[in-house]
Amino acid sequence: MQFDLQRLLIGEDIPYSFLAEVLARTSIMFFVLLFILRLSGKRGIKQLSIFELAILISLGSAAGDPMFYREVGLIPAILVFIVVITLYKIITYLTGRFEKVEKFVEGKPVKLIHQGKIIYRTFRKETLAYDELFSQLRQNNITHLGQVECAYLETSGDLSIFYFSDQDVVPGLPILPDIYDFPAEDITPGVSYACTHCGETKAVLSSSDVCAICGEREWLQARHEIRVA
Template identity: 35%
Template sequence: MNDYSFDLQRIFIGDTPLLFIFEIILRTVILYAYALLLFRLLPRRNMGNMTQLEVMLIIALGSALGDPMFYPDVPLLHGIVVITIIAIINQILAWLARRGDRWEMIIEGDPVRVVEAGQLDLAGMASASLTREDVFMQLRLAEHKHLGEIERAYIETNGTISIYPYDKDHVRPGVPLIPLPELEHKFFFSADDRVPETKQYGCYHCGRIQHHNEDHIFGHCERCHQQKWLSFIAHPSHKSH
């Protein structure tokens, strides 16, 4: 009995005849040409503007194209039928989305608010399965320095973020967008700690800015009821306390 493990011929060439490579080439050319022709007939969209549904359709198309290209027992006709059906479904869903807001919401979803009035919208973040650092990363990429600069921010259905900053005259104090590893531990306080200095502190979890008096106990955040406080707060003048 031959050893089947680490058979280099099986690994690189397979158990099919070498001539089958030319069949793969033919299958690939035919399917690629058909898919290219089909999608030339469909409306064009920027790849960065694809919705989650469209991403799912692209994944389905990848499987429909890939299998008939190199599986000898999958005929080309089956792949062509699947590709065509997926394209038709995409067009039907796009047509329904244009018919009204309700269909558009069902098919493409709604933007999710993740920042409101310089504070994190925890409910919106939870519905979009986003963490604090996910939102902060997007805001940093847009060259913002702290939450107080932002009036509202939304995660769009295609995964991008839309940011509505405050006017310069209305920027408020906010939790800085510095990544957690760069924040020194001396800036953090818990609910049972005493306030070392009378000033504003920020809730680490939701970004609420709250005034605390010296020698008082920090307690829980009045907004999200968490108990981690940050003394490093950015102000409109960009000076840090």
């Protein structure tokens, strides 16, 4: 097959005059999409729930194809918009009336940290990685888990954090990268250590001791300093 610059640039059997139609299609679908999103009352992208993200993906697909495919007309795409936004309004109404529908569509917040320790079984069910969890905690000036009374993973993916008061801070797992990445090899008697997987703290006898909560064998010396905001 010979190299065809026109096919590379615009596609096979498509005249350059179609570019003017692409311009018109894109302009129309852009303003239709903007109008639909304005009607739906969308929030900031970081606050989108899974349900709202599904709506945006559906609208994006419906908007994109008629922008540059000749065989896709504008009217079917606009009909898709009408159906999707109608479903959005109906489901939003139902979630406000029925708790079961709300839980199915939006999900519910999940408690990940309690009393300075990771709720290990719950955490393992989520798609959140340790790096992501610790990163969000560090962004709130947290240096070890003992500063956290509890933390919830919201349906938006954000982390809601509640702190111990200074006098109630407990020994906890340090989450600073330069410390967390190097588990203890030598154990000091009488010192509290924290499991690097669940944050369970105790006085261990050796670095190979098994954590009673998660069954792992990696420990870090627990920290006890207060949080500095």
